Structures are given as C-alpha cells and as structure tokens.
Amino acid sequence: MKLSFLLAPLLLAAPAALAQKAPAAENLVQYARPIIGTQKMGHTYPGATVPFGMVQLSPDTDTLLYAKDGKYNPDIYRYCAGYQYDDPTIVGFSHTHFSGTGHSDLGDFLVMPTTGPLQLNPGTAQKPESGFRSRFSHQNETAEPAYYKVKLDDHNIGVELTATTRVGMHQYTFPKSDQAHIILDLMAGIYNYEDKNTWTYVRVVNDSLITGYRQTNGWARTRTLYFAMAFSKPFKQYGYRNYSKKQVYRGFWGKFDQAHNFPEMAGEQLRAYFDFNTQEGEKIKVKLALSPVSQEGAVANMQAELPGWNFEQTKAQSQALWQQELSKVTIQSPKKDDKINFYTALYHTFLGPTVYQDADGQYRGIDQNNHKAEGFTNYTTFSLWDTYRALHPLFNLVQPQRNADMVQSMLAHYSQSPEHMLPVWSHHANENWCMIGYHSVSVIADAVLKGNATFDANKALDACVATARHDSYDGVGFYRQLGFVPEDKNSSSVSKTLEYAYDDWCIAQMAQKLGRQDIHQEFSQRAQNYKNVYDARIGFMRPRLADGSFRKEFDVLSTNNQGYIEGNSWNYSLYVPQDPKALIQLMGGSKRFTEHLDSLFTMHLPDKFFAETEDITRDGIIGNYVHGNEPAHHAAYLYNWTDQPWKTQQRVRMILPKMYRPTPDGLGGNDDCGQMSAWYIFSALGFYPVAPGSTEYALGSPAIHGATMTLESGKTFRITVKNQSDKNVYVKEARLNGQKLTRPFLQHQDIVKGGELVFTMGGKP
C-alpha cells in the first residue's frame, strides 16, 4: 500500500523512461543493418552488441599482423573492425571491436567452434582447411542489432551470437560428432603483432567455467581485460598450447602434463581448446563476460546480467533495448532505403563510447588503479577528434544523460591521468594520443552551453584550462608563445593551430557562461589565433615557421607534410567553425569565399594528391571535398553565412546519397566511432551543429519526409517536410512553431522546449 505512494514520485521523475517503454508502433530494429560499412572503408563490424555495450561480439575474417619483419603491413588497415565483407572465411568470434576507426586494437578472446581433428592454428584464407577457420557464405549470414548468425561451412556448425552490456552469448548448433571443439584463442587480436600480448592467463574453475585475462601492449600501451567464460555443457577434456618464443623458466612445473586437463594456463601466446561429444543438432551455448577490473568482476557481471541460458530471450531483450534507443528519433519516408540508411546511422551513433565498468561500478583508471564510478556510468573509447563534431552534439539532443556521464568519465580520466590532461583519444584505461587537438573541451563546452551539465561545470572548466595550457603537449607551448604552432617545431602545425583556436573558443564560451571572466578573456584571445596562419597573399591557411615567416614550399592541394593532417589546405582553410563570418571576411568576403567553397566541391583532385590523404579512397571524396575524413564536415553548411545559403541545401542533398548507401560498401569512409553517421542523422533531419559549444544549428535540407525526436524530458520535437522529393532539395520556407524563420539557423532551446519545424521544399533555389 505504501509502496505505490513511494513509487509515485519516482514515476513522475522518469516520464521519458516510461515513454520509451511504451510499445513502438513500428519495429525500427529491422531497419538497422550492421552489415552496412563492413565492405571497403567503413570499418564497422557486423556482430552483436547492445547500445553503448562493453561487449562487441563479432566475427573476424582475418588476423593479419601489424608488421611483418619489422615493416608495417598496409593490409592491416582493412581489419580495423576484424571483418571485411569480401573475405571468404571466418577465423572466429571475438568480443571487443571498435566501430569505424582508422587505426585499431582489441579483438579480445576469439572463440571458434570446430569439428573434426583438433587444429589450433587458424590456417589461411586461401586454404582454410589448414587451420580452424571456416568458409562461410553471405547467404547464410544474418546481421541485426544484437544478433548475428552464420553457418561455418567447413565445420557444419551454425553460429548465433547475441550480447548484453558486458556479456557475449554464443549459440552453436553442432552436427553429430565425437570431435567437437570450442577453441579460445588468446593470441588472436586486431592490429596484433607478434609480441603484442604481454601476458595471458586462464584458470579452469570447473568443468564448465573458466576465467582469466589478456594483457596487451598495442595502441593501448598498458591494457588488461579480464573474462569469465561459461559453457552450457561440461567439456569432456581440455588443454592448450603455448606458442611463445619467450624463454620461460619451467622448473618443477614439469611435474605436470600442463598441456592436457591442467587447470592453470599462463604465457604470452596461448590457444586453449575444450572438447565435447555432440548429437546432431545439439546446441552448445557459451557466455563470455568481460571486466576491466578482475576475473571476479567478470564472473559477477555474468551473474548480474545474464545468469541463465535462454538465447532467444536474451536476443529479444537486447533487441528491445535497440528498439527503445532507435525510437528516440522516428522518421517518415515512403522509401525503405531511407529508413535503412537512417536507422543504420542511428545504430552506428549508439555503438559508443562504450560502458567501461563492472556491474558494481568499478573500472580501471588511466592511472592503472581501480576506481569506482560514483554517481555516473564510466565510458571509454573517446575518438574525440572525430566525435566532438556531430556525435556528442547529437547526444546532447537524444542522449543527454549518457553524454553527461561521458563527460564525467572524461573528468575522471583527467583526474587520474599522469599527464593531468583530458582525453585526446582514449580507450580501455589508456590514452593513445591519436590525432590532434584537445577536443574534450568542445564536448564539455557543448554540454555546458546546452544546459546538460549535470557534472560540476566549474571543475570541468578547470580541467579544460589545464589541458589547454599543457605546454609540453603537441606544440601548445609554442602556440601559447607565438600564437601559432610553428611547422619547423611541430608537424601538422596549421591543423593544430586551427583546432586549438576552435577549442579555445569553446573554453571561452564555457567560461563566459560560468562567469569566469579572466578565463573567458584569455581564451577569447587565443580563439583568434586562426588568423595567424592565414596567408592573405594566397588566400589560404599556410604553415608558418618559428621566425614568423610563412613556409616557402607549400602546396594547397597536398596533405603530405604541408602542415595538415587528414586534409589539405583547401579543406582546412575553412576550419574556423567558431566564427564563419570572420573567416569569410578574412578570406576576402562572401563572393570570394563562395568561390572557394564551390571549387572545393567541384574541382578535380589529381590522383597524386588523393593518394596522400590518410584513411581515404575515391569513395570518400567529392571533388576536393573529403567527406571520408572529418576536417571539412562542416564545410557544406558554411554557405549559410554567405548570400547563397541554398548551396548548403544543394550540397548536403548531393553528399547524403553518395556517402551513405544501404549496402555493405555503403559508407564513404571510416565511420569513426559514429561521427560519419552522426553527420548523416543531423543532415537528414535538416540541421547541423557547425560549432559545438554554440547553441546554434545551421539549417540544411532534410532528406526525410518527417521526423519526431523524443527527448529525455518527455518533450517532442517534430520535423515536418512538405513537398519532399529527390529533386526538391531546396528549402522554400521553414517555420518553427508556425513562425517563419528569417535566418537559416535554429537554436538548441527551440528544440529542447519541444515544438515543430515545418520545411516546405521546392525544386529550385
């Protein structure tokens, strides 16, 4: 009786949660296709995961080495997510994968069911029978959110995978066999090299439970991941081989036959096997739980999340989680492909950052100590150079609580970081320092400015300031002293100068909102530094040297040692998102600026330059506009600040179908932990956050026929598109709650207070 009384306030406090639980009119999970982006450059993975899940259980089609004979192996790049659609074989199913990265790591705990004589080497794709890998066919493959299914032809085994946040579940349907095996390969890994494993350990707890860990020295320099693996049926025998070339003291360990049925395995390079007799059609299930903290943590995670063995129920519950998340933005379109593109993109944006803590809140910190997340969920995998642009702004609309927790995770990183810095590119309790800038500050400022700072904003500002004043970091000392990063002291100097200036503007905005005037002043000043690398004589941003002069040798089309990274001067010269108006002035006014923009999209980039740009193929380039990389992601929207905003609409509608298609090769470049997909979501809805840290969105041209965004507050923001068609890409009129917009911009408050935006489209500008 009292219970209902007590519950009432809780229910009132969580109307959004309630709203999400209401049955959705349409099954949205059917439209999200994890297979999209698995061919060529997308670097997505097709396997099973829940929204922001710690486990990404997915097939790996190859396990190349990062280097052969000390030389970098360029083919490794295709395997950032472990799976390439064109490959004929599957090596196994591992439990951790990045989505869409351009460098990689992980691929932990590869599990493979086999039949026949035991083979502990993976074999080759050319000759799969030489090892445990198996041929497979896309006809026998299904990839859905939280569900993956495939037939292993060589072993005649049906494989189904699903996952909860911290547990991967496998269901193997075996043929009749007295030689059925489940292999646990602790050597396998993504972006592996021969001595990447620093140590691995396995303990056989009983005849159906093992625990252990893997320690690696890779992109994450000092990484440990723990696991617990349960089998639905006791194994009849087990064993392992140690493939390490390392000198190992054996001593009195020789008194045991360690290779067979010995319950403690340890070494650098281990592959273990577990043997079964199976009946025709017999299902053996495996649950593998992860923990960043301990073996016990992994066991507890399994107990907490997935104590039973019901595969179908687990799949259904995990797909229901996806339905709930995908329902946050519902769209209307007569074309199924639009829905496939949209919900696949939304699916990709909700893959990460990923939960990185045990069920009890414990996690490994970047100081290599264990910590407990108090009052927030700890996340990892911050590909910030990519995701500050549109992914975190998207979260500020549809995942504000998670986004605030991500900021808390970044602040925890800051307080635990030996360098006393916010994350740059961090994963699994490690900073890998990838790319440039200190874009944590953009994510934090965007949350603060948009009113989603459930964290301590003043402490967060202090962390931003400390990071931005870290002189020994990547030219910041020179930048603070000279107003720019000098190319003769630090490479990619123009990219760094421009991005630091933008980040500084974010800090200034945050400081202003928090009334910290001294900081506001310092960083407003720093935010002007983009001007210091602009060479007015040529109309481009250009590297400068420490003596103040512009570097003589310079090619505006090249990215090869020209002061840029992942983009040439033509693209990067547009990178002043914090003040496009001033940039336009700097570059000679609206007309000249428009010409620059036009040429970006229409010129032909000679092959020799295109080959120089990292992480990109022709698929990701339109003219000289590189959509497959991020630096110009805002570029199409800059027309809004000229007198030809209709060109934004035209460019966006031109980019969308070229770069996002409902096919395995449908992504024009690495999805980059959801940034590419977040660009899609915003652009398809008709607006884009050109400068995160500002509360303004630039309007584009919606690609859908209508949409409803359901916010955590319970409010909804509705987008109605009249007269929509592939030809009608121009916005004739936009009305917000009935009021005609006179400028092609929208405010964050306009959305979060709820309401309706009505676009009326037309075929001409």
Added chain:
Amino acid sequence: MKLSFLLAPLLLAAPAALAQKAPAAENLVQYARPIIGTQKMGHTYPGATVPFGMVQLSPDTDTLLYAKDGKYNPDIYRYCAGYQYDDPTIVGFSHTHFSGTGHSDLGDFLVMPTTGPLQLNPGTAQKPESGFRSRFSHQNETAEPAYYKVKLDDHNIGVELTATTRVGMHQYTFPKSDQAHIILDLMAGIYNYEDKNTWTYVRVVNDSLITGYRQTNGWARTRTLYFAMAFSKPFKQYGYRNYSKKQVYRGFWGKFDQAHNFPEMAGEQLRAYFDFNTQEGEKIKVKLALSPVSQEGAVANMQAELPGWNFEQTKAQSQALWQQELSKVTIQSPKKDDKINFYTALYHTFLGPTVYQDADGQYRGIDQNNHKAEGFTNYTTFSLWDTYRALHPLFNLVQPQRNADMVQSMLAHYSQSPEHMLPVWSHHANENWCMIGYHSVSVIADAVLKGNATFDANKALDACVATARHDSYDGVGFYRQLGFVPEDKNSSSVSKTLEYAYDDWCIAQMAQKLGRQDIHQEFSQRAQNYKNVYDARIGFMRPRLADGSFRKEFDVLSTNNQGYIEGNSWNYSLYVPQDPKALIQLMGGSKRFTEHLDSLFTMHLPDKFFAETEDITRDGIIGNYVHGNEPAHHAAYLYNWTDQPWKTQQRVRMILPKMYRPTPDGLGGNDDCGQMSAWYIFSALGFYPVAPGSTEYALGSPAIHGATMTLESGKTFRITVKNQSDKNVYVKEARLNGQKLTRPFLQHQDIVKGGELVFTMGGKP
C-alpha cells in the same frame, strides 16, 4: 574513567604482549648478525627487514642472468639472495629477497644513488666505473636487524637502510654535487633472464612521489608487485630509458619527448632516474612501499606505516620489534659467540614466511584475484619441504598465533588454487611447485596436534585429504595404486614415497584427534608405505619399478638419478620420522641400525658423490651426513630410539659448532627460509621435533648454559644447564620440574604449561 574499566579485560587477555613490552634486561638485537650466511652457501641477505616483514631491503652485489645464450648459468646460484660477501661492488638496493633459498626470484625495485655523469647501465664488477655500481668495503659496512649501512666509494655516498613491514626507507648522505642521481632500475632482479619482466609501469604523481608496478614471469610464473616511492626532496628533473628489444607500437606517443620529464613510463625493460643538486653532507631520504594489490595499496601502506621522514626513529622502532621477538627465547652463556650464533639463528627463523597483504588486509590470491584476509594476517613464501621440519614446530612454541595465520594463509591458497591443492612451495600469489611432498599437511597437523588450531581444523583436514588424493600430482596416483611411486614413472620416487608416507601419517594423526575415523584409517595405512621401498636384501630404501621389482642399477651413495633428491639412500633410508622404532626393526634392529647411523657420520663420501648432491658443498657435509640439505636433519636424534641415546648428544654437539659459526661464511648450507636456523635453535636448547605432527620432542644436548622461553600465554619454560662446557656434551640427568626423565623425550604439553627442565652435563656418555 570508564576507559580503564574497558581496557582491563584486554590487558588481562594479552599478558604476553605486556610481558614482551617490558624493557628487556639485555639488548639482544646486538647479537643478531645479518651478515652471517652471506658468504658462500648460506644465501642469507644482510639488509634491513622487520620480523616477517614484506620488505627485505638489501644490497645486491651482482645481477647475473639466469641463462646466457639459452644455457643455464651456474654462477647464478651464488646470487639467490642478491649479495655475496666476497664481491667488491654493490649494484643497488632492492626491496625483496628470500632468505637462504637454493633457487630464487624477486630483487624488485633496485634503487641506487649516484653522483657524476648519469650512467643508466650497472657496469661490471671488474670495471664498476663503467656503470652506476660502486665499490664498497666491509670496513664501511654495518648490518644489524632492521638496519644496514654502507659507503659507496665510487659515488662518495653514505647509505643507510631501515624498514617497516611494508616500507623500505633509505637515507643517502650525498657530497656536494649538481649531478646527484637516484636510479630506479626496474630491469634488475634476482634470477633474472632477459625477458623475465613481462611489463613494468611507472607514474610520476608529483615531484616527490612515483608509483608503479613490475610484472615478472620467473620462478613465480605470474607475479605482479606494486610500489610507491617517495623522495624527501623534490627531484629537479627525471627521465628513463627503455632497453626492451620488443617491437612496440609508438604511434602518436611520438608527440612527446617521453625520455625526459614525462610522467608515464611503461615497457618491459625500464631504468628511471631522478636528479638533484646536493650540498655537502645533505641527506636525501627515500621511502619505497610495496603492495601485492595495487599502486593505491602501496601509497596507503606508506601512509599507514611510515608517514613521516624520521629515519632514526624508524630504525629504533623496527629494532624494538626485533628486541621484542628475540626476547621470546633468552639464553645464558658466558661466550658472546654463543649469543651471536643463537640470536642470529633466531633472527633468521623470524624472517619468514613474510606478510603478504596490504595494511587493509587485501592481498593477491593464487587465483590472481584480489582477496581480503578476514580474521588473519596473510603470509607468503612457504618453502615447505624445508620448513615443516623444525621452523613451523618452533613457531608452535614461540609464534603460535603467527603460525595459525600461516595455516590460514595456506588454506586460503587451497581454496583459491586452480589445482585445488595446498601450497607446495609458494610465493607472491604463485605456486612454483619446487621440491616434493605435500608438507603443508605436516604444518597443519603439527598445529592441530599441539593445540594451536585457531583455524577450522576440520576444513583444514579436508584440504589435506584433497591434496593427498590429488592423483595427477607428482606420482600420487601411482602411490595410491601401488603403495609406492615407481621410479620408471616418476623420478625421485623413493624420496617421494617416504615423504608421502610421513605426510600421510600426519593426516592420520590429525584425523584421529578430530574423530574422523575413516580418514584416520586410510592414512594410517598409507603411512606404512615406506616399507614398500625398503629392500631388505641390501638394508636400504631402494627405487622400485611399476612392475614391483626393485630397480637393478642402484648406488646407495649417489643422488644422481637414483630415486632421491637432495640426499642419497644412506641419508634417505632413515626417513621414517613418524615411526623410528618400526624403522629400526625394519633395518635389522638396534645394533645394525646404530651401525648405519654411525657410518653416516663417520664414513668418507668420495668427491664424485658429493659433487652430485644439489645445493651443497663440503662445508655442509659431515662424513656422509648432509646437514646442508634437509632430508637427514632428524638423523642425529634417531639414536634416542636405540640403546645408545648418548650418541645423539655427541653428534648434535659435534654438528652445532661445525655448521653454525659467527662469521659471514658461518652457515654450512642454504639457510632455507629458516629451517637450518630452526634446527640450531632446537638443538642448542637441547631438544628437537623429529616428527612434526607428534607432540613429542627428542632430547639432545643443550649447547647453552640456560634459557627462558616466554610463551604467548605468558607462561615461561626455563632450561637450566648444569656443568655445561664444550667437553661436557653428555646429559647425565634431565629433570622436568624436579622429576627425573627416564626416557630421552619431552612432551609439548610439558613446555606449554610452563616449568623448568634441568640438564646436568658430563664429559662421558
């Protein structure tokens, strides 16, 4: 007012503690000489430690590699404790050392202060100026319990060391220098090999605190030790070099100059340095705390135990702990050397097993999970093949609470062990499986039988039984099936059979006391198995084959592949401590047995046999009696079961001065974690525990003039020796509480209930 009332029961409950705190009449610390045993074979270390301390902070005079070019380096054996008295140089001061072992590990966190140009390689003993090592002289060296002092001649630095349980404290007196360095060598280690380190990590927390860890794959296969290191003065700069040949992904780490003032160091092979300017005579202090659990644990241990910087006070407090422990047995003798021998031996017996948990009770278990010790202190370093004989029986007299905690630690090991076995030879959360037997059961039975089982004795018995039935362990399956270990199936088969039979008798005794009749019966039967390897035709124990026959090729003097380990048949044939009477019958009666015993002590062992015996030199052998190894440690006392017990008295008084001398080379063999020294203590007091697990002691001949044993109960047992002299080695009469003893035996209860034993000595048998 109430306080005194509340305190009263506590005071009453701990009279022993009070008694110990009473000021001792005599400074006993002065007699304990850590330098004894550091020359030749003793393998003790001279450095600073507290009783049973986790930190053993001691100079290392060399750091040889375990193997060179894949071949075992026999010279490594000299460096089991890191220090050899004859060496001319010191490499540095590391924080963990075994005392007296014959194989090794540890030597963690070597710290070395230097002056002059920075040198990060250790250099060679022949040319110390080629590296950071330094010449030193024994004239400038002092080694006391919990205090070590030396002058580093090459650097003109005075070094003083002391320690608390978990913290080592260094005090360096520098000359004036603007090139003063403190080196932290994470590559150094005892029984090192090139890739023994699996990973090391250092975090510079601030300008005077660093933390980190070292992971090794050595004798302990999967070992991690954490540290926190504080400097009394901020360093002016710091850096490190990574000497690993391992392929390491660098990537964007290149944006930092990691070698200088970069606060995060990680890799397999690191040496770090910390630089200072010093004034003439300036003291810089360093505290280095250990933790088996985490860096945070190490910091907390330092805070809990040694928050300040007072070196003299720390030394005084730690030496007071030694005074307290050494006072448990006070002796009288007119000869200072007797006191030096006795208190040095007592010091050695109180070095280990060592505390292995943080101040808050957390420790790493053998399952590689962290656990919390509830209701006991967790210990590690169980050299059980050695220490079950006399060390743990000694503890049952003078350290019963610690001994019970050691048993609790062994039971925790059992419950966490992947193999579900009690420890064999375990250290630092690892089982190294060294030597043979399952002598944990002896330690447990001895504690149970002697009434010191504050643990759950029935659970302990279950653990013993499970261990003794572990068929895949070292021939146990054959032993259970055949009644002996067959030499053609498992080497050292006679040693194993004999020791298993003794251990089984221990289990039987314990089962009887606990009323577990089925177990008593099973193991009483098994305890008879020694008879199965006795060859009556030759009067010696002899290896048998699986077909039941005795092996034909056999040499009673050899230990080379003859069915024995660390002892030949002549010694091992006496190994039936559980029933000497039956053994004497088996071997042909008292006369023949006495002849065997006599010949053991008097025959000449040809050099070729002596060279075969492991861990031994001529120094440790008397005739064919090998005192430097353990299998015959009880042998001299076996005369008590013959009609010539006076020969026990004679042999013991002959062994004592030969094997224990007050000089650096004063130990006749490896001290083996205190077993050799425990033999001394018992024998010098006049009795010995021939069969731990029985409550009976065999009387020998006291070597001192009197002694008082103060028990934890507060009771005292007094030994008075009348007419004592070097010549008067024979016991004319022994009276217990005035009652003349008719048999040369003493009961445990006779001691623990308190009382007096009066020996009257004479010059003839």
